[in-house]
Amino acid sequence: xxxxxxxxxxxxxxxxxxxxxxxxxxxxxxxxxxxxxxxxxxxxxxxxxxxxxxxxxxxxxxxxxxxxxxxxxxxxxxxxxxxxxxxxxxxxxxxxxxxxxxxxxxxxxxxxxxxx
Numbered sequence: 422x423x424x425x426x427x428x429x430x431x432x433x434x435x436x437x438x439x440x441x442x443x444x445x446x447x448x449x450x451x452x453x454x455x456x457x458x459x460x461x462x463x464x465x466x467x468x469x470x471x472x473x474x475x476x477x478x479x480x481x482x483x484x485x486x487x488x489x490x491x492x493x494x495x496x497x498x499x500x501x502x503x504x505x506x507x508x509x510x511x512x513x514x515x516x517x518x519x520x521x522x523x524x525x526x527x528x529x530x531x532x533x534x535x536x537x
Contacts, residue, residue: 422439422440422441422442422444422447422450422452422530422531422532423440423442423444423527423529423530424427424438424441424442424445424526424527424529425442425526425527425530426503426526426527427525427526428451428474428523428524428525428526429478429523429524429526429529430482430522430523431498431518431522431523431524432440433514433518433522434486434489435517436517436519436522436531437454437455437456437516437518438455438456438480438515438516438518438524438531439452439453439455439516439532440452440455440529440531442479442527443514444472444530445536446471447531447533449533451458451531453518454472454515454516455515455516456513456514456515457468457513457514457515457531457533458511458512458513459508459509459510459511459512459513459514459536460510460535461525462509463505463507463508463535463536464469464505464507464508464535464536465505465533465534465535466503466504466505466506466509466532466533466534467482467489467503467504467505467506467514467532467533467534468501468502468503468504468530468531468532469482469490469492469501469502469503469516469530469531469532470500470501470528470529470530471499471500471501471516471524471528471529472497472498472499472525472526472528472529473495473496473498473521473523473524474497474498474520474521474522474523474525474530475496475497475523475525476496476523476524477496477520477521478492478518478520478521478523478524479491479492479518479519479520480492480516480517480518480519480521481516481517481518481519482502482504482514482515483514483516483517484506484514484516485507485512485513485537487515489506490502490519491492491519492498497525499528505536514533516531517528
């Protein structure tokens with residue numbers, strides 16, 4: 422998933438990033454809530470890339486309300502974090518902005534892949 426081009430202001434609180442441009446169709450990602458619901462227990466690769474807008478930003482990858490990893494940067498900086506996560510069917514993961522609340526365009530991605 423990615424965001425629309427241009428500046429995207431994240432509404433909240435909570436400031437959950439709602440990726441609205443699918444790169445592939447995944448029925449487990451809810452565009453309305455911004456959350457990915459794990460379809461089956463297993464090991465997943467989860468990657469988040471962000472590019473802040475005109476102010477610095479700080480985002481957190483969340484798993485059932487508990488943070489997993491934190492990103493930070495100056496204006497128009499990019500950051501990527503990729504983690505391997507053990508996830509259980511029904512758990513939810515999402516990206517939440519702690520400050521900044523503005524992300525810039527399609528440079529922001531959220532990827533979830535179940536390992537075989």
